[in-house]
Amino acid sequence: MKNIFKLFAVFTFLSGFVFIGCDEIFEKEAPVGEVNLIPEPLSVQRKDGSYELEDDTRFYLTSDNEQLKKAAVIFAGYINRSSSFQLKPEYNKNAKGDECIIVSLNTDTARYGTEGYSLKVTQDKIRIEAATPAGAFYAMQTLRQLFPPELEDTTFIADEWNIPAVEIFDKPQFHWRGQLFDVSRHFHPIELVKKNIDYLARYKMNVYHLHLTDDQGWRIEVKKYPKLTEIGAWRVDYNDMGWWERPDQKPGDTATYGGFYTQEQIKDLVKYAADRFITILPEIDVPGHSQAIIASYPEVSCDGRQYYVATGGVKKDNTVCPGKERTFEFLEGVLDEVIPLFPGKYFHIGGDECNKSQWEKCPDCQRRIKEEGLKDEHELQSYFIRRMEKIVNKHGKVLIGWDEILEGGLAPNATVMSWRGEKGGIASARMGHDVVMSPNHYCYLDLKQGNPELEPSYGYSRLLITKAYSYAPLPDALTKEEQKHILGVQGNLWGEFIRDEVAFNYMLFPRLLAVAEVGWTPKDMRHWNEFVPRLEYNLTRLKNMGIGYAPSMYNVNVEVLGNGELALSTERGGLPIHYTLDGTEPVASSPVYNTPLKITKDNVLKAAAFKGGERKGRITTFVLKKEDENKKD
Numbered sequence: 366m367k368n369i370f371k372l373f374a375v376f377t378f379l380s381g382f383v384f385i386g387c388d389e390i391f392e393k394e395a396p397v398g399e400v401n402l403i404p405e406p407l408s409v410q411r412k413d414g415s416y417e418l419e420d421d422t423r424f425y426l427t428s429d430n431e432q433l434k435k436a437a438v439i440f441a442g443y444i445n446r447s448s449s450f451q452l453k454p455e456y457n458k459n460a461k462g463d464e465c466i467i468v469s470l471n472t473d474t475a476r477y478g479t480e481g482y483s484l485k486v487t488q489d490k491i492r493i494e495a496a497t498p499a500g501a502f503y504a505m506q507t508l509r510q511l512f513p514p515e516l517e518d519t520t521f522i523a524d525e526w527n528i529p530a531v532e533i534f535d536k537p538q539f540h541w542r543g544q545l546f547d548v549s550r551h552f553h554p555i556e557l558v559k560k561n562i563d564y565l566a567r568y569k570m571n572v573y574h575l576h577l578t579d580d581q582g583w584r585i586e587v588k589k590y591p592k593l594t595e596i597g598a599w600r601v602d603y604n605d606m607g608w609w610e611r612p613d614q615k616p617g618d619t620a621t622y623g624g625f626y627t628q629e630q631i632k633d634l635v636k637y638a639a640d641r642f643i644t645i646l647p648e649i650d651v652p653g654h655s656q657a658i659i660a661s662y663p664e665v666s667c668d669g670r671q672y673y674v675a676t677g678g679v680k681k682d683n684t685v686c687p688g689k690e691r692t693f694e695f696l697e698g699v700l701d702e703v704i705p706l707f708p709g710k711y712f713h714i715g716g717d718e719c720n721k722s723q724w725e726k727c728p729d730c731q732r733r734i735k736e737e738g739l740k741d742e743h744e745l746q747s748y749f750i751r752r753m754e755k756i757v758n759k760h761g762k763v764l765i766g767w768d769e770i771l772e773g774g775l776a777p778n779a780t781v782m783s784w785r786g787e788k789g790g791i792a793s794a795r796m797g798h799d800v801v802m803s804p805n806h807y808c809y810l811d812l813k814q815g816n817p818e819l820e821p822s823y824g825y826s827r828l829l830i831t832k833a834y835s836y837a838p839l840p841d842a843l844t845k846e847e848q849k850h851i852l853g854v855q856g857n858l859w860g861e862f863i864r865d866e867v868a869f870n871y872m873l874f875p876r877l878l879a880v881a882e883v884g885w886t887p888k889d890m891r892h893w894n895e896f897v898p899r900l901e902y903n904l905t906r907l908k909n910m911g912i913g914y915a916p917s918m919y920n921v922n923v924e925v926l927g928n929g930e931l932a933l934s935t936e937r938g939g940l941p942i943h944y945t946l947d948g949t950e951p952v953a954s955s956p957v958y959n960t961p962l963k964i965t966k967d968n969v970l971k972a973a974a975f976k977g978g979e980r981k982g983r984i985t986t987f988v989l990k991k992e993d994e995n996k997k998d
């Protein structure tokens with residue numbers, strides 16, 4: 366078929382005819398992919414030549430395994446979308462020969478573990494080996510990254526793809542490589558949630574933590590308690606105001622902004638994730654962050670008054686009441702419906718930032734403290750979490766909570782997600798509890814990615830990608846034995862400022878790639894300068910996918926030195942910085958920054974980094990402030 370197209374195209378060219386639609390017929394030859402993988406595999410050897418994947422390539426699976434078949438169909442889908450041919454997986458127990466991809470499962474778990482693989486690309490064929498379908502799926506993700514970035518461009522149809530010859534052996538350091546998405550602060554369509562799952566699969570991440578409930582919205586259908594979604598999923602739309610400035614809902618206001626996922630949608634989502642070897646970790650955040658609950662069912666609050674779903678901000682009077690037995694009956698009813706929807710081993714119960722001022726005034730809470738012989742409200746929280754743990758354990762699951770669940774005593778079988786730095790994680794590991802590291806200074810993807818003056822109004826504070834990339838999830842403070850309790854690492858995309866896909870993409874990328882590598886590749890193999898070219902190759906992929914990632918690492922930072930001179934740098938490093946002093950836009954022919962600059966108060970410095978003559982990142986503008994001028998004097 367393709368040859369006919371080619372002949373027809375040549376004829377059209379020679380005859381000088383203008384042929385309408387000819388662009389669609391020309392099949393483009395893709396360049397050879399490069400070896401720029403994220404996360405970096407344990408071992409990669411580049412070999413001579415490349416393999417040409419084209420319409421005569423067969424795709425054999427030597428095991429008749431359902432999960433493997435699904436993985437292969439998903440992989441073929443990536444290729445077929447941008448190819449003039451259709452790759453189709455076939456079961457063939459004794460597959461051999463050339464011009465094929467052969468995927469085999471064996472029982473060598475000592476070599477491959479549960480997620481490892483080997484991938485050999487020669488000029489004749491591609492061989493994948495793993496002990497599990499998950500390992501084979503990750504090999505296919507690696508293979509996918511060996512294709513040139515044009516594979517991601519859905520307008521690009523190739524009739525052959527050239528994959529560099531390599532020999533790769535790989536397995537992850539951690540079995541928990543997670544990302545949280547907060548769908549409470551803003552509700553997001555299931556399509557975006559699925560895209561997020563696709564992104565995780567691409568970078569070999571395997572836990573998707575859905576923060577399903579918070580003060581600003583309850584997002585999952587519970588048939589026994591319909592008001593959770595009739596009332597709790599909706600708030601008054603104050604999106605035209607800043608998150609912190611919004612008034613509370615008042616009687617008579619209509620709450621129209623929000624949404625929720627039905628149980629059917631959740632089941633479909635769980636399956637979608639499982640097909641990509643991703644476990645969804647659901648979070649129902651209690652006893653704090655519960656204003657959407659008590660707005661729906663005030664009888665489980667301390668004072669039973671009328672509450673409203675929060676419109677924004679940080680709430681105080683937002684707890685369920687651990688003094689009332691009805692609270693536990695209610696939560697058990699909720700969990701009895703929600704937990705079975707998610708087949709993973711863990712259930713996240715939140716437990717963070719619980720403001721206990723209501724408990725101090727509540728007669729039921731105070732009675733509970735007395736009757737149970739508890740010391741204070743911290744121990745009351747611990748009592749609450751232990752009761753939650755009983756419900757979670759009843760379903761055969763392990764309770765996981767934010768590190769505040771340590772306060773007042775940790776529940777007996779709990780796993781801890783350490784977010785307020787590593788302290789809670791270290792303490793928990795020392796007590797023999799498992800831990801997921803997610804310290805905010807390294808893992809919070811809702812923090813701005815650069816100089817706030819150049820960043821859009823998503824997020825707060827700062828987490829640079831270099832810092833995210835530098836994270837070592839195994840704290841030196843722990844012994845080797847204690848370190849075994851560190852299950853892995855997780856990046857958290859909190860949602861206060863994530864209203865749409867544009868904001869989502871900007872905040873998630875490119876830092877997600879750093880988190881992915883932190884979870885997969887041992888720390889001693891990770892070096893920023895070696896990550897940069899791999900990252901940039903992947904940025905081209907993201908661009909082809911239409912993802913507006915943050916260019917912050919290219920932005921020029923200005924530091925005023927002690928003598929008043931200006932030092933210019935980028936987080937990325939190694940690129941020429943061009944600048945002007947007259948307020949005009951810097952271009953590739955503007956002067957290059959070499960040594961610290963002296964400027965006067967009449968100058969307007971504009972600077973930007975360039976690569977291959979093209980500006981990267983935004984333009985930094987700088988004028989001397991009074992105190993900087995003084996420095997100069």
Ligand code: ACM
Binds near residue numbers: 717784
């Ligand atoms: C959290 O960031 N409150 C877990």
Ligand code: ZN
Binds near residue numbers: 685689723
């Ligand atoms: Zn109470």
